[in-house]
Amino acid sequence: MRFVVCIKQVPDAANVRFDPEKGTLIREGVEAMINPFDLNAIEAAVQLKEQLGGEVVCITMGPPQAESALRDALALGVDSAVLLSDRAFAGADTLATTRTLAAGIKKLGGADIVFCGKQAIDGDTAQVGPGLAARLGLNYATCISELEFIKDTNCLKVKRAWEEGYDILEIKLPALVTVLTCINTPRVPSLKGKLKAKKANIPVWGAKDLGLDTSLVGLSGSPTQVVTTCVPKFEAKKEMLEGDVEEKVDTLLNRLKEAGIL
Amino acid sequence: MGKVNYFLTEEQQMIVDLARQIAEEKIVPVRAELDEKEEFPWDIMKDLAQADLFGLYIPEEYGGLGGGCFENCLALEQLAWGCIAVTTTYAASALGGYPILLFGNDEQKSKYLPDIASGKKLAAFGLTEANAGSDAGAIQTTAVEDGDYWVLNGTKQWITNGGEAEIYTIIALTDKHKGPRGASAFIVEKSDPGFSFGKKERKMGLRASATRELIFNDCRIPKDRLLGRRGQGFIIAMKTLDLARPGIGAIGVGLAQAALDEAVKYAKERIQFGQPIMSFQAIQHMLADMATQIEAARALVYSVARTIDAGEKDIAKLAAMAKLFATDMAMKVTTDAVQILGGYGYMKDYPVEKMMRDAKILQIYEGTNQIQRNVIGQALNKEYTIKKK
Ligand SMILES: Cc1cc2nc3c(=O)[nH]c(=O)nc-3n(C[C@H](O)[C@H](O)[C@H](O)COP(=O)(O)OP(=O)(O)OC[C@H]3O[C@@H](n4cnc5c(N)ncnc54)[C@H](O)[C@@H]3O)c2cc1C
Ligand SMILES: Cc1cc2nc3c(=O)[nH]c(=O)nc-3n(C[C@H](O)[C@H](O)[C@H](O)COP(=O)(O)OP(=O)(O)OC[C@H]3O[C@@H](n4cnc5c(N)ncnc54)[C@H](O)[C@@H]3O)c2cc1C
Numbered sequence: 001m002r003f004v005v006c007i008k009q010v011p012d013a014a015n016v017r018f019d020p021e022k023g024t025l026i027r028e029g030v031e032a033m034i035n036p037f038d039l040n041a042i043e044a045a046v047q048l049k050e051q052l053g054g055e056v057v058c059i060t061m062g063p064p065q066a067e068s069a070l071r072d073a074l075a076l077g078v079d080s081a082v083l084l085s086d087r088a089f090a091g092a093d094t095l096a097t098t099r100t101l102a103a104g105i106k107k108l109g110g111a112d113i114v115f116c117g118k119q120a121i122d123g124d125t126a127q128v129g130p131g132l133a134a135r136l137g138l139n140y141a142t143c144i145s146e147l148e149f150i151k152d153t154n155c156l157k158v159k160r161a162w163e164e165g166y167d168i169l170e171i172k173l174p175a176l177v178t179v180l181t182c183i184n185t186p187r188v189p190s191l192k193g194k195l196k197a198k199k200a201n202i203p204v205w206g207a208k209d210l211g212l213d214t215s216l217v218g219l220s221g222s223p224t225q226v227v228t229t230c231v232p233k234f235e236a237k238k239e240m241l242e243g244d245v246e247e248k249v250d251t252l253l254n255r256l257k258e259a260g261i262l
Numbered sequence: 263m264g265k266v267n268y269f270l271t272e273e274q275q276m277i278v279d280l281a282r283q284i285a286e287e288k289i290v291p292v293r294a295e296l297d298e299k300e301e302f303p304w305d306i307m308k309d310l311a312q313a314d315l316f317g318l319y320i321p322e323e324y325g326g327l328g329g330g331c332f333e334n335c336l337a338l339e340q341l342a343w344g345c346i347a348v349t350t351t352y353a354a355s356a357l358g359g360y361p362i363l364l365f366g367n368d369e370q371k372s373k374y375l376p377d378i379a380s381g382k383k384l385a386a387f388g389l390t391e392a393n394a395g396s397d398a399g400a401i402q403t404t405a406v407e408d409g410d411y412w413v414l415n416g417t418k419q420w421i422t423n424g425g426e427a428e429i430y431t432i433i434a435l436t437d438k439h440k441g442p443r444g445a446s447a448f449i450v451e452k453s454d455p456g457f458s459f460g461k462k463e464r465k466m467g468l469r470a471s472a473t474r475e476l477i478f479n480d481c482r483i484p485k486d487r488l489l490g491r492r493g494q495g496f497i498i499a500m501k502t503l504d505l506a507r508p509g510i511g512a513i514g515v516g517l518a519q520a521a522l523d524e525a526v527k528y529a530k531e532r533i534q535f536g537q538p539i540m541s542f543q544a545i546q547h548m549l550a551d552m553a554t555q556i557e558a559a560r561a562l563v564y565s566v567a568r569t570i571d572a573g574e575k576d577i578a579k580l581a582a583m584a585k586l587f588a589t590d591m592a593m594k595v596t597t598d599a600v601q602i603l604g605g606y607g608y609m610k611d612y613p614v615e616k617m618m619r620d621a622k623i624l625q626i627y628e629g630t631n632q633i634q635r636n637v638i639g640q641a642l643n644k645e646y647t648i649k650k651k
Contacts, residue, residue: 188280188284188288188312188313191280195273198272
């Protein structure tokens with residue numbers, strides 16, 4: 001079986017700051033890392049490979065530096081990696097991103113199962129997984145917290161979380177899933193994996209290699225235009241209530257009554 | 263910030279980074295609980311196995327990474343920064359593996375080293391007995407030949423990983439009257455008949471590490487479990503300890519570094535007399551001494567480990583120096599860290615009280631620091647006698 005994992009390199013969330021003037025992220029000096037959800041996607045794929053055999057290929061669309069995310073992935077049990085990188089890909093929205101990723105996966109020869117994270121912690125749209133599934137004509141399920149391969153029916157049995165509960169679904173392969181962080185605990189990298197990753201040859205595919213029309217990728221292929229961004233200001237009055245629980249509850253009740261809420 | 267350049271290769275730096283990552287992500291979050299519950303750190307052992315760290319010092323042909331004493335020290339230092347009870351569990355597996363690596367024949371190496379290297383099985387080393395601590399020559403456990411078997415009788419005491427490990431290297435008397443040539447080394451497997459374990463010891467520190475008695479009651483093991491030659495037991499034990507002692511030094515360095523990190527962080531935040539206690543010169547001087555001693559110990563441990571890897575054979579004195587200096591240092595630095603945190607340092611809410619409790623073992627096991635001084639003293643005596651001639 002071939003398992004393809006889509007990963008995105010994101011700035012380390014803990015250290016990232018926003019430039020309120022320019023409305024952009026301050027990326028300088030902030031370490032890049034694999035999107036946390038995608039670490040779980042890698043782990044899910046590697047576990048399935050260990051169980052069923054086959055190979056795990058990691059793919060990312062990003063600037064040349066995104067190669068380091070792929071090397072990190074290779075140290076986690078991924079067998080090979082491809083970087084989709086081209087000036088023309090810059091500024092992609094979710095639509096253009098899925099076009100590029102779909103072309104990359106096709107060039108790889110397709111996949112039995114594609115794994116994505118539920119969402120990227122910077123873009124946060126959670127659209128790339130479903131969009132990619134639609135584009136590749138794959139059955140899919142999002143927000144997966146459990147997963148099991150059913151050999152007899154060639155299905156993935158998955159537990160899909162939603163606000164009030166969960167569904168148990170069976171989806172026929174080839175399929176795509178987007179995973180939650182609770183699905184597994186990502187393993188620590190291995191030394192042998194790191195040594196292998198350091199030497200690995202990671203091909204870089206551009207628009208030409210993928211046979212993509214440059215007007216359909218990157219900014220020019222993106223119907224979304226980010227006009228402006230702003231940092232929300234928290235200007236509401238705030239007050240810390242003092243005292244023990246009883247006192248705090250009394251004060252809170254009084255405040256709510258005063259405000260006419262109760 | 264100026265950091266001493268120890269000229270690590272890219273691979274060595276990788277080992278440091280990986281061990282540190284495991285310490286931060288897997289060890290630090292659970293160390294207090296493991297300590298409190300005296301719980302054996304199986305989950306972390308699995309992580310260390312997954313990371314290939316059990317095979318650092320084992321040749322590639324046996325599934326290891328082909329590194330040496332230095333690579334092992336680098337990993338031990340970073341893991342010890344997280345918790346030395348966990349690190350001792352890991353290190354004791356190497357202590358059990360060294361005799362096989364150093365004195366095993368091809369068959370023994372192929373049978374046991376791959377499982378130790380992959381972390382699939384833990385190993386342990388059994389020398390100490392109730393009446394034989396520093397005086398290892400006083401051991402009473404015997405091994406008697408019986409046809410195609412050796413039959414072991416006796417009790418080993420305070421064996422790290424006892425009951426948890428699968429592979430044990432045991433020193434037992436084979437010819438009592440032959441003195442230093444009277445003992446031999448054996449490989450005993452957990453499932454061997456007549457082999458059982460005493461209760462788990464309750465300890466002041468190092469509480470996540472399992473320390474148990476090994477009880478041999480007509481324990482029959484096949485002939486081919488003899489390591490090296492008959493009569494080589496004490497030599498095997500000494501060579502094993504020589505190779506392992508720089509690692510204990512490295513554990514001291516990592517532990518002391520962790521204590522310093524906590525102490526500086528605290529000193530910058532704790533306000534007394536209207537200012538951070540860091541601004542008091544008395545505190546600064548303590549921290550300065552701690553940092554300086556740590557760096558000196560690190561430099562010594564690294565140099566000794568590299569000397570060993572470069573092929574030096576006469577290493578007893580050097581290994582003893584690395585163990586002695588770095589572990590005395592760790593005791594002092596962890597004690598001072600508690601002092602800097604004051605009453606808070608004495609409370610379980612902060613990690614330094616555990617560090618201080620844990621540090622004490624480093625001056626005791628793998629040869630007390632008095633015994634290290636004996637080793638160094640005897641070596642000096644010998645060196646200067648030779649020079650005079
Ligand atoms: C401030 C700002 C606002 C934006 N607003 C919009 C907007 O309104 N509409 C819009 O369409 N785009 C927008 N974008 C662009 C968008 O964030 C991304 O560039 C992109 O399309 C991926 O979407 P995502 O990050 O939300 O990924 P998600 O859809 O949240 O990611 C889900 C999963 O898809 C996979 N994946 C995502 N990106 C990649 C990749 N590059 N390579 C490989 N796998 C990947 C990963 O598995 C990931 O876990 C905005 C960007 C910025 C900086
Ligand atoms: C937690 C723990 C884990 C251990 N793990 C292992 C293990 O895995 N395998 C194993 O084989 N052993 C193990 N040991 C045993 C350990 O190596 C011994 O405790 C140690 O060698 C000291 O022996 P002793 O405790 O009997 O002290 P003793 O030898 O009784 O010493 C008591 C005191 O006298 C001093 N002393 C003794 N002889 C001399 C001398 N000639 N000159 C000066 N001072 C001297 C000592 O330094 C010490 O201060 C472990 C011990 C502990 C506590």
